[in-house]
Amino acid sequence: MRRLAEFIHDIAWDQLPERVRETAALRVLDLVSVAAGAAKDPLVEAAKEALGTVSGCRMEMPPVAQPGFVSVWGDTRKYPLATAAMLNAMLAHTLELDDVHTASKTHGSASLIPAAWSCAEYLGKSGKDFLLAVVCGYETVNRVGMAFGVSAHRNRGWHATATCGVFGCAAACAKLLDLSVDQIVSALGMAGTQSSGVWAFLGDGSNCKILHPARAAADGIEAAFLAKAGMTGPEHIFDAKDGGLLYAMSDGGDVSKLSQGLGEVYEILNMDMKPYPCCRSAHCAIDGILEIREQMEARMGLKIRNMSEAEILADQIQAIGIDTYLVGYKQCAVSDGCLHPKTILDAKFSTPYSVAAAFLCGTVGMEQFEPEVVFDPVVQKLLEKVTVHPADRFTEQYPKHWGCHVKVTMQDGTVYEAEVEDPSGSVARPLSREQAMKKAEEFLSVVCPGRETETIEELLNLESRNMLPSI
Structure with missing residues (x-):
């Protein structure tokens, strides 16, 4: 010292x-x-x-x-x-x-x-x-x-x-x-x-x-x-x-x-x-789901213009799976507040919520942590489809990389995937x-x-x- x-x-x-x-x-x-x-x-x-x-x-x-x-x-x-x-x-x-x-x-x-x-x-x-x-x-x-x-x-x-x-x-x-x-x-x-x-x-x-x-x-x-x-x-x-x-x-x-x-x-x-007003451990998943949202738009030849149009796609989602590092899993996907957010602070430390809000709104800013969005039944319904798991390969890379893999499975069996090694705003992606x-x-x-x-x-x-x- x-x-x-x-x-x-x-x-x-x-x-x-x-x-x-x-x-x-x-x-x-x-x-x-x-x-x-x-x-x-x-x-x-x-x-x-x-x-x-x-x-x-x-x-x-x-x-x-x-x-x-x-x-x-x-x-x-x-x-x-x-x-x-x-x-x-x-x-x-x-x-x-x-x-x-x-x-x-x-x-x-x-x-x-x-x-x-x-x-x-x-x-x-x-x-x-x-x-x-x-x-x-x-x-x-x-x-x-x-x-x-x-x-x-x-x-x-x-x-x-x-x-x-x-x-x-x-x-x-x-x-x-x-x-x-x-x-x-x-x-x-x-x-x-x-x-x-x-x-x-x-x-x-x-x-x-x-x-x-x-x-x-x-x-x-x-x-x-x-x-x-x-x-x-x-x-x-x-x-x-x-x-x-x-x-x-x-x-x-x-x-x-x-x-x-x-x-x-x-x-x-x-x-x-x-870039997002929530726990940093949720940022890689936000980036991943936003990338998948763009993949959907490209595949379907459409542009999601508002939350109502995003809701139509959300209803077609069967499951959203996220693999990430152990600390990120423990911090943002284990407690009841993370899994079933009842307060604004819960939402800020919830990967499931952040992913659902990002998909439906196309962004995660201050507005997405207002009560009317956090407790919107559409957002709450989608976040229940999100599951987060710790994965050894991301845990081993942490803390050098705060990464994750996001996989969205649709009702018709179509699968969308995105992998984020470093979240936006990082030294690697400033x-x-x-x-x-x-x-x-x-x-x-x-x-x-x-x-x-x-x-x-x-x-x-x-x-x-x-x-x-x-x-």
Whole structure:
């Protein structure tokens, strides 16, 4: 871990490859925009009231606020540092559109960017300082996830976005606080002793998943500030024989991955950008069924123009079978909520639902997770025809590839098949810049209607700003 701490301490903006600098700005744009899109979410609004009460935040406080209070995206009020970071992290994870690092199975940006943003605003840091901290956060959270080992960590029930995310937050804030190497080691050690977050919410569809990156953000910030104050954390938090995380939360892992390729391989360049607002493990199946939909159109010489026409074809489907990797199967095709979604969150973690909605609607966007679509009898009828199975060949390729095979059997015996090695938005199949800008514009319109283009430019040019913009 010390080598990682030394990297965080020593790295300077001018040392970063140009592509890394550009990617950092793009990652911030993507995360901030999808967070902005959730700005009026009822659960986050309720959390503001609850956290305002326990943190002592005066909710009626004007935007000018008192020293030490910072902003929350899409809100004119100011909040205490850790509270603001928590709320921004909740926003970031609400729409299920935050980026993902497949080799670690982490959505680190959902916590590290909010933590770094709030800390940079609190400290009055420049956009360049903020972006450098973001790079440190990405390099940390992704390597921690790889050290755990994706399958072993997930199969024990741990939510890597939370358990690894706290390290990224501590790293980013340690950089902003200009901590020494020893202090950074302590900050990471204290982050590790607070590492938590499990997948139990899937069992009954509880909605606390957004608390995971929120707690990671707050705990990471506090770990960095406590390290600056002189509190020390365990340097061997990962490999200690008694209480080391790689043994407690995995099958031993590989501690060498914490420092492997530092300064040479930038994991921030290996991020998937999500095109669909649902669990990433369902994306390959969405791509597969959309490809089959096109095959049907070509074979039958028709164009499906609306859901009613798609319903006619859906009635002719006998079965939809999906083979995928074990983690994807466990996460999106086992619980009752996955098989029989009764809430929006259930639907976002249901491969059967995502496939049914994609086939009937021809796309999967925010509209497909509105109650009138989720509970549409036509969608519910089709999802009952979908079965998902774990397949060794996809499990063996995971996490390098998050793939699946989709097979649709019609009532007349006709079979359509599609195989997806990597889902759209992955490093192997990246979204175009036009698609990325369109995504950002769509969600920024929630908090700055009419100023979307201007806001995009502000976020893409943070490097030249003396302070962070208001969102």
